[in-house]
């Protein structure tokens with residue numbers, strides 16, 4: 001953007017990159033060694049997208065901090081992109097999962113923890129019936145399958161620049177108003193243009209028009225968008241979304257995998273949403289792979305009649321390790337002792353402190369930037385006004401500046417969520433962690449001559 005001197009930015013980035021390489025010799029050596037056994041030197045392809053010349057290799061994490069193989073300690077504001085929102089190795093979880101591992105991890109039979117978890121999920125989120133999957137991606141896939149089976153419609157509707165995991169049908173965006181495969185979509189099994197309608201978030205006229213033909217099985221939505229930055233719904237948007245989906249016989253799937261940051265019952269409880277299906281993964285078991293999807297009474301009634309018993313293992317839903325004893329034990333203790341109202345009451349004010357710190361720096365330097373927050377998640381934007389939808393948000397992405405801010409922070413012991421400028425607060429994050437971020441953010445702005 002014009003307020004940033006691009007030449008200076010490139011020069012400063014180069015300096016930070018050199019500093020990173022010089023101070024991370026052990027990570028560099030591991031990355032070089034890994035080239036021979038791991039595709040691109042990492043166990044999962046996204047790990048090459050961090051701002052440093054190579055990823056930092058981790059040794060251990062405790063609470064809101066982790067250490068790398070070069071002995072650097074970091075304040076973790078990424079928290080495994082929400083998978084570790086509970087903090088790393090939270091004490092109560094350690095005890096419960098260690099006990100469970102000693103008593104067996106997976107049986108393809110239920111444990112009592114499953115019943116406790118189902119009851120607690122109903123108490124928090126309102127839906128009466130629950131199923132367990134391994135990841136939020138899987139939970140979304142299963143919810144979509146159920147929605148298509150029940151409604152006998154094959155299209156789904158998503159919002160432009162949403163993210164719901166690696167779910168084939170969701171890899172579509174709008175280009176000049178036309179639905180196209182999302183940039184980067186690798187080897188899709190079905191062209192998402194055939195399966196998916198895409199509209200902008202907060203656009204009720206587009207929603208009415210897209211659902212009017214009655215061919216959409218489900219709207220899959222985050223209640224507030226978080227994956228192209230935080231985008232809040234307009235006042236009254238959710239009421240209208242619910243009315244229009246009901247009127248057109250379209251199911252509403254609310255994915256709270258990230259928006260659980262709103263509070264212990266997610267956005268759904270905080271704002272009284274009434275989804276037909278509900279999904280949450282990532283932090284629900286403190287990072288042990290697990291996710292759940294919930295079904296309303298009516299969806300459950302219609303779902304029960306879908307598959308005869310003899311075909312229950314071939315209906316495309318579930319998995320051998322889904323609902324395993326370890327995942328359920330981890331979910332139980334996470335819900336009981338970590339994602340508690342008391343912890344949220346600590347985390348949310350810390351996110352407000354983050355927001356205020358960044359806003360102060362922005363004001364000091366008269367930058368046309370803003371900060372948005374949802375519960376214990378906050379994010380800054382290099383634009384003067386909040387984006388109203390994914391298209392506007394995507395247009396505001398400044399990859400070079402993002403990379404610089406991330407690398408600058410990393411070199412000073414702070415890890416931000418990759419792919420955007422997001423910070424998440426765990427129960428273990430402290431005021432001094434937040435203030436350290438504010439100081440480093442100020443230094444980064446100053447380094448760009450502002």
Ligand SMILES: Cc1ncc(COP(=O)(O)O)c(C=O)c1O
Pocket residue numbers: 081135136137138140163164165166222227255256257258281282
């Ligand atoms: C809203 C939302 N849903 C689902 C997912 C998929 O989670 P996972 O990658 O753990 O399957 C993500 C991942 O970022 C997400 O942000």
